[in-house]
Amino acid sequence: MAEAIRIAIVGAESTGKTVLAQALADRIAALSGLRCTWVGEHLRHWCNTAGRTPRPHEQPAIAEAQHRLIDAAAAHHDVVVCDTTALMTAVYSDLLFDDRSLVPYAVEQQRRCHLTLLTALDIAWVPDGLQRDGPQVRVPVDRRVRALLIDHALPWSLVAGQGAARVEAALDAVAPLLRARAVAGSGLFTRLADRDAQAAARRWVCNDCDVPDCEHALMSR
Numbered sequence: 001m002a003e004a005i006r007i008a009i010v011g012a013e014s015t016g017k018t019v020l021a022q023a024l025a026d027r028i029a030a031l032s033g034l035r036c037t038w039v040g041e042h043l044r045h046w047c048n049t050a051g052r053t054p055r056p057h058e059q060p061a062i063a064e065a066q067h068r069l070i071d072a073a074a075a076h077h078d079v080v081v082c083d084t085t086a087l088m089t090a091v092y093s094d095l096l097f098d099d100r101s102l103v104p105y106a107v108e109q110q111r112r113c114h115l116t117l118l119t120a121l122d123i124a125w126v127p128d129g130l131q132r133d134g135p136q137v138r139v140p141v142d143r144r145v146r147a148l149l150i151d152h153a154l155p156w157s158l159v160a161g162q163g164a165a166r167v168e169a170a171l172d173a174v175a176p177l178l179r180a181r182a183v184a185g186s187g188l189f190t191r192l193a194d195r196d197a198q199a200a201a202r203r204w205v206c207n208d209c210d211v212p213d214c215e216h217a218l219m220s221r
Contacts, residue, residue: 002181004074006112007174008082009159010145011119012138014126016166017041020119020159021083023167028174033183034078041084042066056097063089063102067109078181085110091144095137107152114177116149117170118142120160 007024009017018041025038042065047053054062063086073080090106093099110116121142125135149156157173159166 002078004077005079005114005177005181006070006074006082007079007177008085008087008110008113008116009119009170010084010087010116012121012141012145013133014123014128014135014138015119015121016123017119018083020117020166020170021081024170024174025079025081027167027171028079028081028178031171032079032178032181034178034181035076036079036081037073037077038081038083039066039069039073042069043084043089056093056099059089059093059097059099059102060105063105063109079178082113085113085116087116087145087148091141091148094144095140096133103148107148107154110148110152110154114155115174116154116156117159117173118145118149118156119166120158122160123162123166 009021009024011017021038021040025036028034029036043054043062046062046065066084066086066089070080070082070085086102086106086109090100090102093102121138125138148154159170159173161169
């Protein structure tokens with residue numbers, strides 16, 4: 001069996017990663033005919049079980065457990081959508097504990113993903129118990145995630161939009177990865193043809209894609 005395509009979803013808190021992961025996995029399965037699943041966030045289970053957030057020395061084990069879950073899913077599926085990766089554990093270790101020791105491991109694991117989707121800060125922050133530090137951390141987290149993706153030349157795409165539009169934007173980003181594996185006659189090929197036909201009209205040329213002005217143009221075109 002060919003290696004599973006791994007699609008990582010990362011981003012600041014309350015940017016819809018879990019909802020997007022589930023919906024995107026369903027859309028990929030329906031359109032491509034491939035065996036697709038999604039892997040939830042281990043940290044959520046950890047916090048619910050422990051009744052608290054992790055301490056600094058507990059972060060490495062949480063990052064490793066996340067990727068064991070991803071590896072297990074990849075062994076039995078064609079496509080795995082990952083609701084977060086060790087990259088986010090590394091970012092929060094840096095932000096909360098001033099500890100960057102997890103970065104090498106996180107980058108190594110992120111390279112195993114064929115594409116990383118970064119969720120934009122264009123939806124409202126909502127509380128979620130132990131999983132939320134507050135809306136004030138979203139911009140610092142977003143900046144750290146972008147810096148790691150850019151500095152380590154990892155393939156990534158910004159995903160923005162409300163509701164179903166967010167899912168469709170994500171599907172547009174990942175569809176080319178599935179071209180060679182999709183079942184003949186699936187709806188994915190029609191979608192790819194439409195996407196290619198519109199590519200010239202959508203093209204945006206920018207040398208600094210991570211600056212706010214460029215992102216504004218990307219999200220509003």
